Amino acid sequence: MDFRELTPSLVTFWGAGCSEHLLTGIESSSFIRQRNNWYIANIPLGLSGLFMMDWGKIVGFSIEMPIDYVPLPIFGNNIIVILCYWTQPVMSTSKHKNLLLIKVMERLERKGYDGIVVFSPGGIDNPVWEAFGFEKITECEFMGMPSYMMFRKYADVSPPSFQSPVSLLPPRQRKYAIDIFYPKYCPIGSLIMSKVIKQSPNFAQIAELRVHDTSYRDVVLSSGRVIGVYLNGEDITREIIQNTPIKKIIEKIS
Incomplete structure (x- = not known):
């Protein structure tokens, strides 16, 4: 061997x-x-x-x-x-x-x-x-x-x-967006590989860019299913768990 x-x-x-x-x-x-x-x-x-x-x-x-x-x-x-x-x-x-x-x-x-x-x-x-x-x-x-x-x-x-992902307070009018998504080609253990936006002082800025940048939006749509989302600080993950199409979620966030 x-x-x-x-x-x-x-x-x-x-x-x-x-x-x-x-x-x-x-x-x-x-x-x-x-x-x-x-x-x-x-x-x-x-x-x-x-x-x-x-x-x-x-x-x-x-x-x-x-x-x-x-x-x-x-x-x-x-x-x-x-x-x-x-x-x-x-x-x-x-x-x-x-x-x-x-x-x-x-x-x-x-x-x-x-x-x-x-x-x-x-x-x-x-x-x-x-x-x-x-x-x-x-x-x-x-x-x-x-x-x-x-x-x-x-x-x-x-x-x-x-640290489990939690809802964060929205600064001013910025929208929170994707908390977790996973490309199926990046496994963790025998389960999944999650791409997590770590919660840091610039979390809002990162999240905003990840939603409104068109090229990144395409990556999300082609790479995996969003499994955690916040909209203006409100946890709307349940909609994703109920298999709402990704495109609908992205449109709602945007």
């Missing part, structure tokens, strides 16, 4: 079919291009990964990102977040899965991080992570499913905090 670090060239080589339980349907060329572009674009922000290969074929992988840049509402210092990991079904024995995770843990510890965060959808993988020294920090919800945030520390560091 061979292990290789994620690089732009390896991402380009990474074709369809290696993550069948994370993705739905057959990957189109557009899907592969969008997914690969997302990974390559985020490498400068610290996105990293480890690929497990057998005779030139990818049979497992792990993707990670520093907590400062990860597109999730979690906060901490010098912590890395495992966005997703996968082993090919034929390789999904405890031996092969553990081999991948052992290599991942060793690699992240060598990089000098004080801790690692991982999300366990439905708690299914809790025993796996607990065997590697992870502890449950909190329970959160993604797309109506419970997910456990788990943490392993290498140093005397405080656990990361998880």
